[in-house]
Amino acid sequence: MLWTAAAYRATFDIARPIAAASPCACSYNQVRVTSVAVRTSEGTVVTLERNTVEDLRGHLRGALLLPGDPGYDDGRAIWNAMIDRRPALIARCLGVADVVTCVNFAREHGVTVSIKGGGHNISGLAVCDGGLMVDLSLMRGVWVDSTARTARAQAGCLLGDLDRETQLHGLAAVLGFLSTTGIAGLTLGGGFGYLTRRFGWSCDNVLSMDVVTADGRFVRASARENHDLFWGLRGGGGNFGVVTSFEYKLHPVGPEVMAGAMAWRAEDAHEVLEMYRTVTAQAPPELTCVAVLRNAPPAPWLPKEIHGKPIVAIFVCQTGPRAEGERQVAPIKRFGSPVGDIIQWRPYVSQQSLLDATQPKGRRYYWKSEYLPRHEPDMLAKVIEHAKRIPSPHSAILVFPIDGALNRLSAEHSPAGNRDAASVLNITASWERADDDKANIGWARAAWEDLRPFSTGGTYVNFLTEEEGSDRVHAAYGENYDRLVEIKTKWDSNNVFRMNKNIPPTAPDA
Template sequence: MTHTHISLAPGVLRDRSGVASFAAGIRGEVLRPGDEAYDEARRIWNGMIDRRPALIARCTGTADVIACVNFARAEGLPLAVRGGGHNVAGSAVCDDGLVIDFSGMKRIEVDPERRSARAEPGLLWGDFDSATQAFGLATTGGIVTHTGIAGLTLGGGIGWLMRRHGLTCDNLAAADVVTADGGSCRASERENTDLLWGLRGGGGNFGIVTGFEYRLHPVGPQVLAGVVLHAAERAPEVLRIYRDYIATAPDDLTTIVNLRKAPPASYLPSDLHGRPVVVIAVCYAGSLDDGERVLAPLRRFGEPLIDLIRATPYTSHQGMFDASVPHGLHYYWKADYLGPLDDAKIDALIGHAWQAPSPMSYTILFHLGGAIRRIDGSATAFEDRNAEHALNINAVWSDPQTTEGHVAWARTFWEAMHPLSTGGVYVNFLGAEGQERVRAAYGPDKYLRLMALKRKYDPTNLFRLNQNIPPVPERP
């Protein structure tokens, strides 16, 4: 099956009488090139992405979304969906098409009795956490507060609570969805269960979610969390000790290793800024006393440059990495899943991590397992629950004239790590890398099941500006 891409110059689209009718028929604002707010509305987190949509519809509710889907389908327009706009591939915005912009839809309702929350797709994790923590509740969310809830949930959702409470998608209880035919439905564990299965890790391929319902868990309000920094020259010893430590870590503990030059963060002494370091970041989701006992061996080994692990509000810990990944910088990612950190992986990491040409670049390792692994692998679209780590190589820079060198570092690093990987990859870490990598994110069996689901809910592939699952096999 082929799908025609109709490229419409903004001037041509503006003259169509159907555009005026469309704009008048939705409650939200419709922006076009030349409008005062247009340039700001088309900017997203990754400054590498510079696309010019024909229309940006700032939706206010489900009726607006339905109108957008019907208009895009009738006009043959590319259709992009912007939640938080944080996806590194830039799928939240398109050239010469229609962008559904959820930035005005940020309502959240928390039900502390049922330990649940219903949230709109424009909500960011910082706002979500503030609302749920008012009741001492939380669910697994992103590790950057200005990430949107929608894309992270639909792709899986790894975060500080994942080893205790599972991925974000594992805590998605229900979703309200606008489908490609302009209809709407609810996906839950009692209705349209196949669609809920696909939404739990399959991305935005099957519909546009206008409401997410999450299960919440008692968390905080304080957790034992923070970072320990070691000098990069001690990385061989530190990473091997870390490997042995996490082998018996309880589910309440999530750890993330970050290999980089120390950022100019306010929580770090100025004499550490710019120094190559191994950062071990932790969050213990259980009691503070238990956390002190569990973390004691991690804090004792070696000679850390600084130990900043302490009782801290969960909401503060969630924002710890925010300053390192601001909007507007240029970001290029390469990623894979890894098994346990054997010596070959450690040597490859050490050999490349600090060769980055930018002091803002970093390499991050998420320790998985725990509750993620205990869930049946066939229960959700998310794949590779047996992986030990998610590796994300992040090239970060500001000068577009230097792009080639930064991208080359990330690719060379990934080429050294990929033969040591499981072969799988976390779909939310993918850039524009082609269909083979999308298949790698789901594995052959699950990919076929997702294709069948796509044929049912989006047979013409209207929702294709994503890590796309086609409704039929691609032509060779």
């Protein structure tokens, strides 16, 4: 039988909630299972008998949720509301043993499997239709060794979890710009943020990862153990196994940094971006300045009369010597006639969540992204033109400088590669109603088409949307792609882990 939503509903038998003292392994309020239709990794549907599903439930420490169970809809809802998939089973894992159980179950029954860390990926591949979603979002432990300057974090952690624990010791891992993003997807695809210019990709700062492989083994990947797997995981995404924890190298940062944001009216955008170009060209690695063009959100630091009007903003973070902080941000602070300025000494964790409110869970999102080799005046002029046409109060065009440490390593150091990139351009459409999909997606695509000629030719795998296929995956990995195929073929020859920006293994007879 070919998979359709209707077929799934017809064969999935949901009975009334069962009583508290039921003899079966189901707990109160969970739906009674008679049989469950699941989608196989080949796209067909098979029926799992009740005993099979209850056996899985019985082997898990965490809950197994089925459609109709309390928490099921929360479990499948991710950041991007464009994604509306319905797994047949959601396993809310509480530890490595649960992950091993899930992987073995999926492999033995041929069930499609997806992996959810923070649930923040634009393409929404953390959620599968009709398969088993391995939900790691309850695994949020962090252990910091302040002497060794390392931290081990479980794969369900959000960036804010790790920052909070490491900052207790004046240390930080290289992470992204929003506290609500998951560490797992971010690190496995590369990862960049305010510390990237100093220390490279997030994945360049990973010392080891604990992994459940497609055959259900629990292994460590590091420079000393399973080195090929370690290489593949540092950018190759969720293709090779389920990572249950990451060990990060930490760096002294803060706890206070000279950071914040400033905004000017869009009428001044050409002059502001010219200043931005000059400042970023000379900025030491400890200073990162992100340019944002959008309509002003109703943020308390922006005057009411500017809300909803086009602005250009620069988000700044200086993480180097304290004595240098004020001097390094001075050219930005004294520029023109800003409409808002909150650049000041502030806790690093506050800077790490400054953009959170602009990206809430549950809106509709569509992105287009490219790596840039430099900030060309013509490119910045086009950014200004496309920002003028933004059809939504929430959309933005952002330029994130990443040049510095990552450029000093060779392209083959890790699959994240793209070590010729100076910046990441991200065109982020964000809106509320499905009726507005066409206008917003159309705006992002048009801006991207026009800006694409300024790209290095590479793109960030973590910013690819659902529709972007193998040509874009190739663009993300470039010369590292073939080695990724070899590693995939060794560690997951049956492509158990295919709900991702997939790197298909070589067929056995190829």
